[in-house]
Amino acid sequence: MAGKIKVGKGTRFRSPIADGNPMFVVTRARGRGVWEAVVVANEPDFAGTVKVFTDREIAATLAMEAFWEQNADDGASFYAGLAVGAVVHYHDGFNQWVRCEVVVGPTVHDAKPHKCLKPIALVGAWRPYTLPRRCADGTVDLGYHAKTIAEGRLFEPNYTNIYESGEVRDVGLKDPRGLPAIDLTPPPVGDFVKAALWKAVQGAQAALGGPTTDDPRAKLEAALGIIQATLAAAGGSP
Numbered sequence: 001m002a003g004k005i006k007v008g009k010g011t012r013f014r015s016p017i018a019d020g021n022p023m024f025v026v027t028r029a030r031g032r033g034v035w036e037a038v039v040v041a042n043e044p045d046f047a048g049t050v051k052v053f054t055d056r057e058i059a060a061t062l063a064m065e066a067f068w069e070q071n072a073d074d075g076a077s078f079y080a081g082l083a084v085g086a087v088v089h090y091h092d093g094f095n096q097w098v099r100c101e102v103v104v105g106p107t108v109h110d111a112k113p114h115k116c117l118k119p120i121a122l123v124g125a126w127r128p129y130t131l132p133r134r135c136a137d138g139t140v141d142l143g144y145h146a147k148t149i150a151e152g153r154l155f156e157p158n159y160t161n162i163y164e165s166g167e168v169r170d171v172g173l174k175d176p177r178g179l180p181a182i183d184l185t186p187p188p189v190g191d192f193v194k195a196a197l198w199k200a201v202q203g204a205q206a207a208l209g210g211p212t213t214d215d216p217r218a219k220l221e222a223a224l225g226i227i228q229a230t231l232a233a234a235g236g237s238p
Helices: 055-080 144-151 192-208 216-234
Strands: 012-014 023-031 034-039 050-054 087-093 096-107 110-124
Touching: 012 055, 023 050, 034 055, 050 055, 055 110, 087 110, 110 144, 192 216
Parallel strands: none
Antiparallel strands: 012 023, 023 034, 034 050, 087 096, 096 110
């Protein structure tokens, strides 16, 4: 695609400088296939900066910009065509799918209410470590995606990662639409006594942590109090 783009005086494109991505305009040729460009005046942090680029570099940049613009347009069209209440499936990779309901609301990327997705279930081949689990101290680690379901966190993924768009191209994918939802109920506590002991370990570690400017005796006494109380409750030696 880059080869079809004509570069010449007046061509505008973006190119990174430090932590910015200012707009350049080609001002003159510097030889065969080489161009001088300057950052435009309305880019206050870099205005007037002059750099030299090859026509291949400029054309590649413009081709990439065109690709992302087209991708954004296609994504907007896809979301516009979704009916509120419809169910679609977001592909997180390796046949791991998030079943979602189409809703209208804000997301972290756009506070204005718009069509987006609400995760409602996980289906497919999710790895055990990504699902809710019970920690040694009895607390629950939901895992990222189960937590988004519990919180009703809205999002708007790229349409090419949604099965119903027809654009998901990974090899060996299964149709997620008929797959059963995974039970996200956390496992029960296996050993309440051991869980309490692990909580005490964490509490003692927290009591012993912190700045070295604190009173060390107070830290030791606080940790000892936690240890003694826990062992007494567990039937051990205080």
